[in-house]
Amino acid sequence: MHIPVLQKEVLEFLSPKADENFIDATIGGGGHAFEILKHTAPNGKLLGIDVNLAAIEDLKEKIKNEEIKNRLILICGNFSNLQNIVRDFNFNSVRGVLADLGFSSGEIETSGRGFSFLRDEPLDMRYGKNELTAEKIINNWSDQDLTKIFREYGEERFADKIAAAIVRDRKTKRIETTFELVRIIRQSTPYFYHRRRLHPATKVFQALRIAVNDELNNLNKFLPQVLDVLVSGGRLAIISFHSLEDRIVKNFLKEKKREGLIEILTKKVTRPRHEEIAQNPRARSAKLRAAIKI
Ligand SMILES: C[S@@+](CC[C@H](N)C(=O)[O-])C[C@H]1O[C@@H](n2cnc3c(N)ncnc32)[C@H](O)[C@@H]1O
Known part of the structure; x- marks a missing residue:
């Protein structure tokens, strides 16, 4: 079971409200997405993307008898194609985009794709089908x-x-x-x-x-598209787990602020509190940055 990281902080920054539409670009086990959907009831929609087909299929199965299925659109795809996905599914009025980067606990524990050095598995390490x-x-x-x-x-x-x-x-x-x-x-x-x-x-x-997984290139392609799909006043929140990703996010936000396109909400990067790390060691290296599109 994947425990979502920095959940309370993500909600504070994204500030979801009734009937608003959101995108979770790395929906994984859906922890963050379900929480956002609670706040956007009764009519707010969420477009959930994940490059890992198993994650999308598990979620479809999980929600098949739930009312929430009418508000959750699940797509297997790469967030580097965000604009195309949004266009193909005619998803608009996007008030917020979340990306919780990297891999989920499910991918480490049950995918059999060799993400962990503690399990003897084939050397695969693909999230998707590249x-x-x-x-x-x-x-x-x-x-x-x-x-x-x-x-x-x-x-x-x-x-x-x-x-x-x-x-x-x-x-x-x-x-x-x-x-x-x-x-x-x-x-x-x-x-x-x-x-x-x-x-x-x-x-x-x-x-x-x-x-x-070409992770750094995908992140570089994804970030500008986030600004294109957000409405003015819309928010973005990105959680990264290593300094290379965080540097890309930090520099992107700085540049867009200089261009007058965003306001940064995280003047200093947001880190998990000690209590969260004690309960979920995976949170240890998480860094959250957020911004509002002007
Ligand atoms: C940390 S997990 C997300 C967990 C999720 N927030 C939750 O609460 O369950 C990251 C997810 O991003 C997916 N992912 C990684 N790179 C991706 C990409 N380029 N496009 C779409 N999904 C990606 C992984 O397959 C994984 O399921």
Whole structure:
């Protein structure tokens, strides 16, 4: 079960009211979306998008006998195509857009796609159905390209050592599972690295996930489209989970404020309170930024 992060804060910033329309661009398990829908009853609609078909199908099943199904439109798609999706479904008067980036607990725990270094699964890491998988990156990309993504997307200090070990090991046999990759990471990093709070594979797994799903490009494509679909006075809220994403959101908001297109609601980034982190450790790295379109 995915516990929504920063739920109270998201509601404060998006401020949903009766009969207003919203978009949840990463609907996942629907935690945030259902809460928004409570505030927009009786006629407010929500367009829920997720690139993971299983998430959309689970939600359809969950709401099939509920009244809410008349107000919740569920679409499997990539938020990088936001404008097209909004146009195709003739969804208008959008008062707010939420994106809660990254992956859901369901994807980690039950997708079987190798998102976690704690489960032995095929190296896949796709949210959706794109061509590229983690297995293809690990077995086909050059030493330099592997080093580059581990360094840039994972900020991994032993990027070159890990990449060299992968290239060496794959000569004997394709590297196909998460545990095979974890073993190589352990063997190519010093002992002290294995004794810290952070698992030694954390950063490489983050880097692979970002590369497989083209996460930073998608976010860069998505943000300007949010401003296009919002009505004037409409609000946006973006939750990110690592500094690369947060930097993109922060710089985008700064630029649009300079252009006089938005007012920023989060002068300082909003972080979860200690109590939330104690109840939901996944919230630890969450950062929320919000703005109003002028
Ligand atoms: C953190 S979860 C969202 C959880 C949701 N807010 C909830 O309360 O249950 C992020 C979701 O975004 C989806 N996702 C990631 N990248 C996406 C993209 N480019 N377009 C659409 N959905 C995406 C993932 O499949 C995942 O279900």
